[in-house]
Amino acid sequence: xxxxxxxxxxxxxxxxxxxxxxxxxxxxxxxxxxxxxxxxxxxxxxxxxxxxxxxxxxxxxxxxxxxxxxxxxxxxxxxxxxxxxxxxxxxxxxxxxxxxxxxxxxxxxxxxxxxxxxxxxxxxxxxxxxxxxxxxxxxxxxxxxxxxxxxxxxxxxxxxxxxxxxxxxxxxxxxxxxxxxxxxxxxxxxxxxxxxxxxxxxxxxxxxxxxxxxxxxxxxxxxxxxxxxxxxxxxxxxxxxxxxxxxxxxxxxxxxxxxxxxxxxxxxxxxxxxxxxxxxxxxxxxxxxxxxxxxxxxxxxxxxxxxxxxxxxxxxxxxxxxxxxxxxxxxxxxxxxxxxxxxxxxxxxxxxxxxxxxxxxxxxxxxxxxxxxxxxxxxxxxxxxxxxxxxxxxxxxxxxxxxxxxxxxxxxxxxxxxxxxxxxxxxxxxxxxxxxxxxxxxxxxxxxxxxxxxxxxxxxxxxxxxxxx
Amino acid sequence: xxxxxxxxxxxxxxxxxxxxxxxxxxxxxxxxxxxxxxxxxxxxxxxxxxxxxxxxxxxxxxxxxxxxxxx
Numbered sequence: 078x079x080x081x082x083x084x085x086x087x088x089x090x091x092x093x094x095x096x097x098x099x100x101x102x103x104x105x106x107x108x109x110x111x112x113x114x115x116x117x118x119x120x121x122x123x124x125x126x127x128x129x130x131x132x133x134x135x136x137x138x139x140x141x142x143x144x145x146x147x148x149x150x151x152x153x154x155x156x157x158x159x160x161x162x163x164x165x166x167x168x169x170x171x172x173x174x175x176x177x178x179x180x181x182x183x184x185x186x187x188x189x190x191x192x193x194x195x196x197x198x199x200x201x202x203x204x205x206x207x208x209x210x211x212x213x214x215x216x217x218x219x220x221x222x223x224x225x226x227x228x229x230x231x232x233x234x235x236x237x238x239x240x241x242x243x244x245x246x247x248x249x250x251x252x253x254x255x256x257x258x259x260x261x262x263x264x265x266x267x268x269x270x271x272x273x274x275x276x277x278x279x280x281x282x283x284x285x286x287x288x289x290x291x292x293x294x295x296x297x298x299x300x301x302x303x304x305x306x307x308x309x310x311x312x313x314x315x316x317x318x319x320x321x322x323x324x325x326x327x328x329x330x331x332x333x334x335x336x337x338x339x340x341x342x343x344x345x346x347x348x349x350x351x352x353x354x355x356x357x358x359x360x361x362x363x364x365x366x367x368x369x370x371x372x373x374x375x376x377x378x379x380x381x382x383x384x385x386x387x388x389x390x391x392x393x394x395x396x397x398x399x400x401x402x403x404x405x406x407x408x409x410x411x412x413x414x415x416x417x418x419x420x421x422x423x424x425x426x427x428x429x430x431x432x433x434x435x436x437x438x439x440x441x442x443x444x445x446x447x448x449x450x451x452x453x454x455x456x457x458x459x460x461x462x463x464x465x466x467x468x469x470x471x472x473x474x475x476x477x478x479x480x481x482x483x484x485x486x487x488x489x490x491x492x493x494x495x496x497x498x499x500x501x502x503x504x505x506x507x508x509x510x511x512x513x514x515x516x517x518x519x520x521x522x523x524x525x526x527x528x529x530x531x532x533x534x535x536x537x538x539x540x541x542x543x544x545x546x
Numbered sequence: 547x548x549x550x551x552x553x554x555x556x557x558x559x560x561x562x563x564x565x566x567x568x569x570x571x572x573x574x575x576x577x578x579x580x581x582x583x584x585x586x587x588x589x590x591x592x593x594x595x596x597x598x599x600x601x602x603x604x605x606x607x608x609x610x611x612x613x614x615x616x617x
Contacts, residue, residue: 476586477583481613
């Protein structure tokens with residue numbers, strides 16, 4: 078079969094993590110990411126799939142004007158991705174800063190990028206450290222959104238205090254990444270988080286039946302996850318359902334998951350899919366991972382949704398790198414369904430093929446979009462609404478009336494999105510440089526998410542766990 | 547830190563018919579159906595009479611009204 082070289086870039090050897098040249102190569106209807114380490118040999122992994130109704134690999138991607146950090150925290154020494162902090166050459170501002178408030182976890186999922194809940198977890202960072210992280214994030218990135226992650230953040234009894242600190246710091250949307258166990262089992266807990274200022278729960282949710290949870294999470298989870306969702310609904314906390322998607326495990330059940338998510342009404346702001354990447358803990362050999370490309374997900378959603386969504390609805394992002402995600406925004410029909418696509422989540426359609434996008438403005442729009450669409454449902458009454466106030470930090474250039482329109486309009490919309498994380502095989506330095514999701518380390522450095530979590534074939538991390546306390 | 551857009555009059559110099567003083571741009575709280583919104587509008591510094599520019603009434607304000615009334 079003929080091969081066509083589409084694009085050069087750089088990557089890392091998945092064994093020794095040295096920087097090597099890489100390329101995207103088309104073979105028939107598939108595009109592979111290929112690279113060769115002089116010491117460890119050749120590697121390749123599926124990156125894209127061509128199909129009718131889907132954008133071509135090259136047409137999907139848009140030119141970008143990089144947005145460099147105003148105040149880089151690290152100097153250029155060894156080059157990308159070894160100088161993260163951010164370094165002066167990083168090409169995108171922070172949309173979401175991620176702070177891991179604990180490494181402890183109630184579950185021990187077979188798939189976990191943080192490899193949490195394994196052995197003795199290190200002591201949780203103190204409140205003073207977390208406060209410094211929040212300050213560092215605000216200093217470097219302004220009123221971006223923040224996700225409190227882990228481990229399982231709800232294991233910290235002082236989580237409401239941390240949420241309040243994030244709000245006081247002036248950050249935009251404050252979100253907690255959770256498995257939902259405490260939210261679903263402790264009476265009044267969701268309301269306490271809401272009262273502390275929480276806007277959104279990033280609720281891990283892989284499917285609509287327990288066989289899927291049994292495989293992905295090692296136990297049935299559906300009952301208490303449904304209780305968690307109900308608790309968030311009662312507390313008027315916005316929820317984004319987040320599914321890890323593995324070939325042969327739940328890629329056949331995406332239509333059911335979409336229908337379930339939409340039928341929950343405005344409490345579920347959107348469904349976010351994460352095709353498996355192999356870092357941290359995973360139960361397969363890296364070379365034989367049950368991978369899915371972004372086009373695989375787009376096609377599966379179209380095939381399984383009985384016309385609710387179409388692959389052609391999805392757009393490339395204009396905040397993060399084009400190959401990292403897709404999204405669409407739909408109007409709700411008011412009867413538990415959708416009534417057609419109204420745009421792209423994140424930052425709009427980006428101007429079409431051949432357009433060159435300005436990363437700085439893409440980042441600003443993305444922050445405001447996420448704050449409005451992934452935040453809590455609007456509440457009528459009192460001073461504007463709670464969520465109008467909550468979105469204020471992320472939308473400072475609007476007055477109250479405009480913020481209300483953006484927020485209330487968001488309740489009538491549903492976001493459907495996916496993000497492809499990179500692992501040792503798929504790690505593309507151009508994608509890392511365009512990353513807008515940055516992990517804040519305990520020393521206040523910002524590391525692109527996939528660089529932070531990357532582990533080699535032998536489990537050696539590039540960044541995670543390397544910083545001394 | 548918030549830079550709020552100001553809604554200025556649609557044209558010409560406006561003055562208060564009762565107090566005969568020019569209107570000034572001031573922060574005003576607009577209330578409707580138990581919701582309150584801070585906006586900067588032309589207002590009489592003496593009696594508080596507030597002008598709602600046509601562009602605002604037919605634009606953002608109409609959108610908010612429609613959303614609050616579930617239209």
